[in-house]
Amino acid sequence: MINKLLEALDDDQRAAVTAPLGNILCIANAGSGKTRVLVHRIAYWILQGEAEDSFMMLTFTNKAANEMMERIQKLLGKDSVKILGGTFHSVAVRLLRKYGGAVGLTGKFQILDSADAAGLMNVSREKLCADHGIEKSLLPTKEDLTRAYSYCRNCCISLEQYNEQKKEFTPDFLQQLEAELYPDYEARKHNMNALDFDDLLLYFNKLLDHPGILDIIHDLYPHVFVDEYQDINALQDRIIHKLTGEGCSLTAVGDEAQCIYGFRGSDMNFILQFRNAYKDVQVFPIRNNYRSTEGVVDLALSIINQSPCYRGNRKVMLSTFNNGKRPQLAVADNDQTMAYSICREIQLAHQRGTPYSDIAILFRTGFLARAVEAELAARGIPVAMGCGISFYERAHIRTILSYLKFMDNPRNEIAFWELFETVDGIGPKTAKKLFQTFTDNGCDLDALAKIKVPKKAWSGMSSIQFVLQHGRRLPYTAEQLDFFVDNYYKYAARRMFPGDFEKRMKDVAILRDTAVHFPNLDELLENLALSGIEESAGGDKVTITTVHKAKGLEWETVFLPYVNKCIYPHSKSEDVEEERRLLYVAVTRAKRRLNLIWAQSSNFFVYPDGEPSPFVPW
Numbered sequence: 001m002i003n004k005l006l007e008a009l010d011d012d013q014r015a016a017v018t019a020p021l022g023n024i025l026c027i028a029n030a031g032s033g034k035t036r037v038l039v040h041r042i043a044y045w046i047l048q049g050e051a052e053d054s055f056m057m058l059t060f061t062n063k064a065a066n067e068m069m070e071r072i073q074k075l076l077g078k079d080s081v082k083i084l085g086g087t088f089h090s091v092a093v094r095l096l097r098k099y100g101g102a103v104g105l106t107g108k109f110q111i112l113d114s115a116d117a118a119g120l121m122n123v124s125r126e127k128l129c130a131d132h133g134i135e136k137s138l139l140p141t142k143e144d145l146t147r148a149y150s151y152c153r154n155c156c157i158s159l160e161q162y163n164e165q166k167k168e169f170t171p172d173f174l175q176q177l178e179a180e181l182y183p184d185y186e187a188r189k190h191n192m193n194a195l196d197f198d199d200l201l202l203y204f205n206k207l208l209d210h211p212g213i214l215d216i217i218h219d220l221y222p223h224v225f226v227d228e229y230q231d232i233n234a235l236q237d238r239i240i241h242k243l244t245g246e247g248c249s250l251t252a253v254g255d256e257a258q259c260i261y262g263f264r265g266s267d268m269n270f271i272l273q274f275r276n277a278y279k280d281v282q283v284f285p286i287r288n289n290y291r292s293t294e295g296v297v298d299l300a301l302s303i304i305n306q307s308p309c310y311r312g313n314r315k316v317m318l319s320t321f322n323n324g325k326r327p328q329l330a331v332a333d334n335d336q337t338m339a340y341s342i343c344r345e346i347q348l349a350h351q352r353g354t355p356y357s358d359i360a361i362l363f364r365t366g367f368l369a370r371a372v373e374a375e376l377a378a379r380g381i382p383v384a385m386g387c388g389i390s391f392y393e394r395a396h397i398r399t400i401l402s403y404l405k406f407m408d409n410p411r412n413e414i415a416f417w418e419l420f421e422t423v424d425g426i427g428p429k430t431a432k433k434l435f436q437t438f439t440d441n442g443c444d445l446d447a448l449a450k451i452k453v454p455k456k457a458w459s460g461m462s463s464i465q466f467v468l469q470h471g472r473r474l475p476y477t478a479e480q481l482d483f484f485v486d487n488y489y490k491y492a493a494r495r496m497f498p499g500d501f502e503k504r505m506k507d508v509a510i511l512r513d514t515a516v517h518f519p520n521l522d523e524l525l526e527n528l529a530l531s532g533i534e535e536s537a538g539g540d541k542v543t544i545t546t547v548h549k550a551k552g553l554e555w556e557t558v559f560l561p562y563v564n565k566c567i568y569p570h571s572k573s574e575d576v577e578e579e580r581r582l583l584y585v586a587v588t589r590a591k592r593r594l595n596l597i598w599a600q601s602s603n604f605f606v607y608p609d610g611e612p613s614p615f616v617p618w
Contacts, residue, residue, distance in 0.1 A: 064227060357542075
């Protein structure tokens with residue numbers, strides 16, 4: 001079985017897979033079989049006698065984690081394996097559910113998704129405005145405040161250090177953030193017994209500072225594997241160091257040329273300094289590219305090897321496909337001619353037999369897609385948007401999730417407000433009063449009847465109190481969801497979404513189909529919080545998405561519009577070399593056909609920015 005496993009590998013891959021269990025780094029080029037190396041290495045050492053449950057596998061997306069687990073199972077000929085594998089956040093949750101009491105957590109904590117966290121941050125923002133008589137429009141948005149706080153926590157830096165880098169806040173406001181706004185946000189989470197995504201990693205890191213727990217984890221999981229190592233941030237780096245103590249091994253797989261998430265804390269230096277950070281490191285280059293034609297690979301190399309990082313040590317990537325069209329480098333007069341050209345090429349490709357699902361249009365930023373999206377719609381070409389609002393963030397879905405979150409945790413402030421604001425006649429102010437009365441009375445629903453609400457809201461209040469009081473008596477998640485939809489939501493949704501009620505109810509049916517697989521409400525909510533943002537489009541549709549979201553994906557045909565001087569590198573970027581890496585990632589998503597277009601003029605930028613990107617050898 002081992003021989004068969006190794007036969008599927010090239011020389012580079014085989015050397016990495018069979019290397020002794022120790023600290024190794026695989027520098028895996030785009031399309032080189034990075035996942036193949038990781039899963040084969042785990043399977044190889046299990047076949048050599050290492051216990052399945054001695055491996056911990058960390059990655060960045062649920063899709064990648066699920067794919068790797070399935071491939072390991074297939075290699076071992078098993079229906080399941082005992083590996084602890086998943087995203088950093090999902091593995092953190094599993095360990096915190098089990099050992100979190102050591103760092104002051106209860107097993108029942110609820111996880112806030114990104115929309116919940118931003119909503120709660122807005123509550124703290126509004127409180128700061130009310131306390132100091134500040135006009136809301138003068139403050140940063142809830143998204144900006146959440147992003148800044150998250151960046152500090154993941155990079156392990158103070159707000160002062162952040163502001164020295166970004167220059168976003170005045171000294172007075174910085175002091176208010178530190179003394180009032182962010183502490184209020186933390187207090188509200190504590191009162192809700194809830195953790196946001198950053199908390200999961202912070203508590204994971206804190207858990208590993210507990211000597212007794214750390215020893216247990218080292219004993220249980222002596223072999224740690226980390227995928228996409230170039231994307232780790234300072235907090236994740238600390239976690240990995242603690243996980244890989246004396247007697248443990250670390251296998252890291254990544255590519256420094258694909259580090260493109262600096263805006264959320266990823267730091268390429270961690271992969272570059274790997275040799276110095278760990279003892280007795282072996283480095284294995286994985287050079288062959290099994291995805292793209294020679295022309296695509298050559299263009300990618302011509303872009304990335306301009307970087308000072310590769311001066312005197314050029315990146316090597318070898319294509320295994322010599323056929324296929326060379327990349328097309330074109331110019332468009334304006335937005336409309338670019339959109340027309342792209343859509344015409346898509347129609348011709350489809351007529352030649354290329355499925356729409358094999359075609360992607362990748363944009364540096366989502367708003368650049370408007371002209372192309374409009375032209376696709378005009379031609380009746382089906383589109384899957386990968387840069388819009390995800391399924392679980394849609395308003396009608398969030399309402400149902402708010403109901404379920406409230407049923408699971410009545411102290412969830414955001415869920416309460418979002419739920420009660422669906423009552424006709426109740427706005428944000430009344431919802432806040434209702435929640436205050438509710439919590440002041442020990443979360444007793446009957447206390448809500450004591451608050452005077454507009455006459456218009458009487459019927460809705462009666463209905464929502466009924467479903468809350470009786471829904472919690474139902475044993476299964478799907479039954480609770482059905483009870484809420486049948487006895488309240490259908491009527492509210494007809495009023496809130498009169499134009500497309502039927503379409504939204506089809507979405508509700510999709511959510512219901514998911515809920516059936518999770519009898520326990522807390523399991524469903526945890527699953528959605530950790531994986532709900534990764535939505536698969538499905539169907540024969542052209543994909544429109546951003547380059548950041550396209551990383552890890554591939555298509556037969558890729559269009560890269562607006563490869564302009566002010567877009568690559570983006571005029572607002574602080575890191576030109578990360579912008580170069582971003583274009584490298586975009587180019588290497590293409591398998592057979594690649595089309596790069598720059599615009600001489602555009603509604604999105606002004607002359608003289610209508611020039612081609614300096615990254616591309618036009």
